[in-house]
Amino acid sequence: TQLLEQSPQFLSIQEGENLTVYCNSSSVFSSLQWYRQEPGEGPVLLVTVVTGGEVKKLKRLTFQFGDARKDSSLHITAAQPGDTGLYLCAGAAGNKLTFGGGTRVLVKP
Amino acid sequence: EAGVVQSPRYKIIEKKQPVAFWCNPISGHNTLYWYLQNLGQGPELLIRYENEEAVDDSQLPKDRFSAERLKGVDSTLKIQPAELGDSAVYLCASSFQGGLNEQFFGPGTRLTVL
Numbered sequence: 001t002q003l004l005e006q007s008p009q010f011l012s013i014q015e016g017e018n019l020t021v022y023c024n025s026s027s028v029f030s031s032l033q034w035y036r037q038e039p040g041e042g043p044v045l046l047v048t049v050v051t052g053g054e055v056k057k058l059k060r061l062t063f064q065f066g067d068a069r070k071d072s073s074l075h076i077t078a079a080q081p082g083d084t085g086l087y088l089c090a091g092a093a094g095n096k097l098t099f100g101g102g103t104r105v106l107v108k109p
Numbered sequence: 110e111a112g113v114v115q116s117p118r119y120k121i122i123e124k125k126q127p128v129a130f131w132c133n134p135i136s137g138h139n140t141l142y143w144y145l146q147n148l149g150q151g152p153e154l155l156i157r158y159e160n161e162e163a164v165d166d167s168q169l170p171k172d173r174f175s176a177e178r179l180k181g182v183d184s185t186l187k188i189q190p191a192e193l194g195d196s197a198v199y200l201c202a203s204s205f206q207g208g209l210n211e212q213f214f215g216p217g218t219r220l221t222v223l
Contacts, residue, residue, distance in 0.1 A: 042214030
């Protein structure tokens with residue numbers, strides 16, 4: 001069974017602060033995806049990283065895939081209240097996605 | 110382009126009653142997934158279809174859960190009889206086979222079993 005562990009489970013910060021969410025596994029994935037989920041909605045894909053060591057930037061969000069393709073991080077610069085949500089990482093192996101337990105982020109104005 | 114459609118959005122039933130959820134995936138997506146998500150946790154796969162074939166149902170509790178995707182488009186997930194522990198959000202997702210497995214999720218059905 002492939003497991004993905006996310007840390008921290010919960011993060012509460014003030015608007016303007018930076019934050020980092022981590023996603024770790026002992027398994028190698030062909031790609032890794034990050035989703036954000038808001039209450040009452042399904043997860044929405046933010047980014048897919050494929051190559052070991054890859055870094056992708058999406059406005060204030062920076063995603064990194066570990067060299068060994070086992071771990072990833074999501075960094076948010078100058079967080080805003082609109083960044084509040086449940087952040088999920090998901091590792092892909094074939095057509096199967098394995099989701100982490102999620103990190104709940106609260107950005108207070 | 111319409112996203113993944115699920116209905117109903119909310120369902121409240123008493124234990125031992127049956128319940129069914131419906132999902133219509135994005136047009137052209139041949140892979141469909143049903144997930145269960147408990148509060149504050151990540152989705153857990155119940156079943157995956159490629160066209161009309163269930164290719165991964167290893168996590169589906171087959172004593173009470175069943176699913177079908179008869180024409181390879183929309184799908185129904187059923188629970189009979191429901192138990193208190195089945196209270197959760199049931200998410201449907203779809204993807205295009207052969208890509209990076211980027212899944213598109215519906216809004217989910219929140220089930221409460223009393």
